Amino acid sequence: MGRWEPNARQRLAEAALDLFAERGYDQTTVAEIAERAGLTKRTFFRYFADKREVLFGGQEELARLFSEGIAATPADATPFEAVGAALDAVAAIFTGERLAQARARQAVVAANSELLERELLKRAKMVQAMHDALAAHGISEPTARVAAELGCLAFGTTFFRWVDAGNRREFGALAAEALDELRTATAALG
Template sequence: MVRWQPGARERLQEAALELFATQGFEQTTAAEIAQSVGLTERTFFRHFSDKREVLFDGQSIFLDAFLEGIEAAPPHASALQLVAAALDAAGAFFVNERRPHSRMRYSVIAQNPALQERELHKFFVLASAVAEALRARGVAEPLATLAAESGATMFGIAFAQWIREGEERTLAVIGRQVLREFQSLTAESIEPARSSQDASRSRG
């Protein structure tokens, strides 16, 4: 009888990711994952409700990183400063040693529409939780929702850059760069740009 060994969860996660990447998510079974590390299918289901959960395990920890960043921000921080604090905290969570794992996970998800939908839902949950945290810090609507959804989008953009082949910058550095780009966007005039012909007519 195979015992439920310490560290089995991590071994199952690594084995599953390797199998998903080499033979495809749909083609890989829970039994195969367990057998590849000398465990039983029953052991697999002690740790994960299904094989999708291997890819989305730890979402609560990921979410907590954002919320802890907001909670630790100064009392009078603006909405954008709170989002910046959340991005910094998330950047610290994704250390460079995690990059190969994150890169492989992303490649598996990108090949499966159902997994892509689940990943999008993760970002929806993130934006909703951050918006609630901003409201708790006194940020009014609609600013709280705008800031939270913008923050989730900025994180997604930064993360996609972080896992690109050849990228060496930390996620925190990339996140700050994306935030600066967002700031430059919001600093622009909101008046509609006019063509040279419109300008000529107005002068005439």
């Protein structure tokens, strides 16, 4: 592929995932990623601050979708209904076309302690985004905080089930199931 061809961001992400799988995250350089994609290091840095961001670049989009999903719920929606709407909103980006890439990404993250730490930071930011959206929707403390934590737990559970090699179900169905399980578990707390 020539340097002029479109989809540079996607090409870089695919090249990075391929190289991370072949050589390992720590053994892969930005120069190698750019070369595999048929681009330059300079082009890489137009799209990503560093090679970690290839794996975590969609964080802002997730936060936006969580917030928009919650904001779109009726004023009388329960916190669980608002969180369910947030999960429905993010389900739109977790399509079958993205499944192979998500599985590859998760394998790379799971194999590297630095990336696992970065994943925890991403989780904290998702919780904060949901919390802020729930608070803006009129849900008071500490309910907004608990609902945001439960929403993020439901998201994480859903994601891990979705990327599981044996899974054949869609993200949205898995998310509804995970949220129902959490609803039942919180009710059992008394």
